[in-house]
Amino acid sequence: MLRVVGDARASSAVARALVQLIERLEKAHAAEAVPDDPDALTNPNVREALRQLTARSREGALLCRIVEGALVLEGAPMLAPDAAGEPFHRSLLQRLRRIGAEAVTVREGAAPGELLTLGRLLAE
Numbered sequence: 001m002l003r004v005v006g007d008a009r010a011s012s013a014v015a016r017a018l019v020q021l022i023e024r025l026e027k028a029h030a031a032e033a034v035p036d037d038p039d040a041l042t043n044p045n046v047r048e049a050l051r052q053l054t055a056r057s058r059e060g061a062l063l064c065r066i067v068e069g070a071l072v073l074e075g076a077p078m079l080a081p082d083a084a085g086e087p088f089h090r091s092l093l094q095r096l097r098r099i100g101a102e103a104v105t106v107r108e109g110a111a112p113g114e115l116l117t118l119g120r121l122l123a124e
Helices: 010-031 042-061 087-099 113-121
Strands: 062-067 072-074 076-079 104-107
Touching: 010 042, 010 072, 010 076, 010 087, 010 113, 042 062, 042 104, 042 113, 072 087, 076 087, 087 113
Parallel strands: none
Antiparallel strands: 062 072, 062 104, 072 076
């Protein structure tokens, strides 16, 4: 049984912004064909996505877990296994599974460098 704690909307907003950053990192990487570009912030799309993620993290934390195959944000199930749902929820769930992570937490007010590192870790 899951208990709802906190506000899943804040976690969902951070999750959406995180997935956007990951997708833009992947696009920049593919376009530039430079592995692990240390200067990804020269790409305006990546810079904007990081700015948005930083702003969302100031409004709340991301508390994300995979419980019995379901994506759970702040104790509220967001996406059951193989269920239709928000595309960014599916994307985050798939990325966490790919690296074998069962949870990810972004603290409220996380530094941009921390967020960029997390985005790179979850990017393909």
